[in-house]
Amino acid sequence: MNEFNIPVHSTRTLIKAGVVALLVALTLLITCILPAEYNIDPTGVGKALGLTSIAEASEKPPEISVERGIQNDIQRTDTVEIIIPAGKGLEYKLNMEKHAHVEYQWKTDGEALYFDFHGEPAGDKTGYFESFSITTANNMQGSLTTPFKGSHGWYWKNKSQQPVTVTLSMKGYYTIKG
Structure with missing residues (x-):
């Protein structure tokens, strides 16, 4: 050893x-x-x-070379995929200041969905909401300049027997609420 x-x-x-x-x-x-x-x-x-x-x-706050908008919010661009289960509804919301602007475009993977594009004022306890567009379609594009501060977004209802994927692209002054 x-x-x-x-x-x-x-x-x-x-x-x-x-x-x-x-x-x-x-x-x-x-x-x-x-x-x-x-x-x-x-x-x-x-x-x-x-x-x-x-x-x-x-x-110091980071210096970001992006466009500034209402109340110094940063203009952002996002694309998300949202799966709407068969026979179910789902909301996707953005928090936005009064007079903030967003451009959007969404499309499904084929199936048409009932949807309601609407907003709810911040702090409101009455249940009030304002609809901007209600229809059934498999795509939509447009823009919104918000009439009030609050959450603004989409409610999709899938009446089919299969899940439907929505691809949503946004550009504007908002934060994602989800």
Whole structure:
């Protein structure tokens, strides 16, 4: 059998190594991590190393090169696929500010669906909603400038015996409620 010589360190050596590791960690925390993450630079080393600019950049909102609309909402473009189960109905909604604009186009994988394109005012407790278009079709395109702040979107009803996939494309000023 081979004998291995495993060095055994004394308690004193282990304590020294632990203290040195703690000092290195504290030094890195004060000179690098705090300036880069929190813009706290008690020694000035973080600024000299350019680390405070990292924290300053994360404090500012990102500069996005997109068109701005009503109340500084960002114009976005999304395409989603929504499966409407056989014999069921489903809603897909967007949150929008008053006078926000959206252009949309949707189509099914063939089957016509009953749909109601409508909006509900934010904060309304009465159940009020306003329909913008109600019909049965397998596609539709259009645009809406919202008359009020709230959720706006589509309700599709699948009267067939098979699930129907709706592909919805949108461009405008909204957030997706789902």
